[in-house]
Amino acid sequence: MEIKVIEAPPDKRKVKPADESKLGFGKIFSDHFFTMPYHTGRGWHDPLIEPYRSLQLDPTAMCLHYAQEIFEGMKAYRGQGGALFLFRPMENIRRMNVSAERLCMPRVDEELFFEALKRLIIIEKEWIPHGSGTSLYIRPTMIATEAALGVHPSNEYLFFIIMGPVGAYYPEGFGPTKIFVTEEYCRAVPGGTGNCKAGGNYAASLFAGEIAKGIGYTQVLWLDAVERKYVEEVGTSNMFFVIGEELITAPLTGTILPGVTRDSVIQLAKSWGVRVAERRLSMDEVMAAIADGTLREAFASGTAAIVSPVGQIRYREKEYVIADGKTGNLTERLYNEILQIQYGQKEDPFGWRIKIAD
Numbered sequence: 001m002e003i004k005v006i007e008a009p010p011d012k013r014k015v016k017p018a019d020e021s022k023l024g025f026g027k028i029f030s031d032h033f034f035t036m037p038y039h040t041g042r043g044w045h046d047p048l049i050e051p052y053r054s055l056q057l058d059p060t061a062m063c064l065h066y067a068q069e070i071f072e073g074m075k076a077y078r079g080q081g082g083a084l085f086l087f088r089p090m091e092n093i094r095r096m097n098v099s100a101e102r103l104c105m106p107r108v109d110e111e112l113f114f115e116a117l118k119r120l121i122i123i124e125k126e127w128i129p130h131g132s133g134t135s136l137y138i139r140p141t142m143i144a145t146e147a148a149l150g151v152h153p154s155n156e157y158l159f160f161i162i163m164g165p166v167g168a169y170y171p172e173g174f175g176p177t178k179i180f181v182t183e184e185y186c187r188a189v190p191g192g193t194g195n196c197k198a199g200g201n202y203a204a205s206l207f208a209g210e211i212a213k214g215i216g217y218t219q220v221l222w223l224d225a226v227e228r229k230y231v232e233e234v235g236t237s238n239m240f241f242v243i244g245e246e247l248i249t250a251p252l253t254g255t256i257l258p259g260v261t262r263d264s265v266i267q268l269a270k271s272w273g274v275r276v277a278e279r280r281l282s283m284d285e286v287m288a289a290i291a292d293g294t295l296r297e298a299f300a301s302g303t304a305a306i307v308s309p310v311g312q313i314r315y316r317e318k319e320y321v322i323a324d325g326k327t328g329n330l331t332e333r334l335y336n337e338i339l340q341i342q343y344g345q346k347e348d349p350f351g352w353r354i355k356i357a358d
């Protein structure tokens with residue numbers, strides 16, 4: 001399918017932010033977006049890059065009622081000399097299709113998805129900020145658009161990709177976060193949609209997140225829904241602990257999101273000779289490791305921050321300090337390595353970096 005392009009007229013283009021230190025996250029979007037509708041019997045059709053606009057939906061559009069909505073989150077990076085890079089984009093594309101299948105939504109052809117992504121980024125390249133650690137955040141999204149209130153998989157969808165500049169996550173260096181372990185609420189159940197990037201998962205997570213914020217914590221640490229015993233994820237990131245000589249993260253059993261950063265951390269750490277275990281880790285084991293001094297590092301991983309050190313953890317009314325509240329060596333090494341690969345500052349032995357323009 002040929003992607004058609006309608007360019008925004010020069011006088012309708014937005015003013016690009018002048019101060020890159022004030023970009024923040026998810027507030028500014030570029031001049032164009034990609035859209036492609038789907039109808040049962042016809043499939044995906046009319047892929048289009050067009051001027052950014054509001055969407056028009058019937059009030060009964062099914063995404064508004066039954067949450068048939070999925071999305072992805074990825075970034076484009078500007079390297080030295082103006083080269084533009086993506087980091088493992090096919091992983092996000094494949095994960096979006098896993099989410100689509102689970103929510104009875106149509107898959108998008110991987111090559112067409114990638115082509116749309118590349119073309120849109122190249123059209124919007126002036127929107128990619130220059131500052132260290134800044135990037136262009138990309139949000140591919142799929143919504144059910146059929147106007148109908150009966151509960152069934154929609155017969156109509158819209159796939160779209162929007163993008164916008166985002167600031168450096170750590171403009172002033174690492175800031176270890178404080179996390180709150182909830183035993184009362186859970187994010188995902190076995191057999192549910194925890195391994196999908198479905199909007200409904202995030203809606204369900206807000207309540208516990210607000211409780212945590214209300215008492216001064218940055219994120220919620222989610223435990224397994226059945227026994228409320230084993231570590232799963234933290235906020236919207238995967239969770240890692242270094243206990244003794246082992247780097248431990250939860251296994252991919254369907255209740256956590258298979259993070260692209262999680263996989264990159266695992267592969268890098270293994271390549272450095274670190275012992276990595278994808279296994280269940282109970283809060284009892286975490287508490288015992290804090291008590292005997294073997295819990296050396298804790299960090300969250302995700303596209304937004306790469307890795308985010310955890311300095312304090314609250315569990316059953318008590319607060320514990322991890323590694324004196326400082327960033328661990330492995331955490332810092334992983335951050336630097338992934339960042340430098342993403343920005344083209346370092347060799348990429350894994351072939352993760354995809355150059356899309358010189």
Ligand SMILES: Cc1ncc(COP(=O)(O)O)c(C=O)c1O
Pocket residue numbers: 073233235236237238256257258259260261262301302303304
């Ligand atoms: C629930 C959840 N877990 C983990 C992650 C980390 O995934 P990734 O490394 O692919 O950004 C995210 C962010 O996308 C997320 O929303």
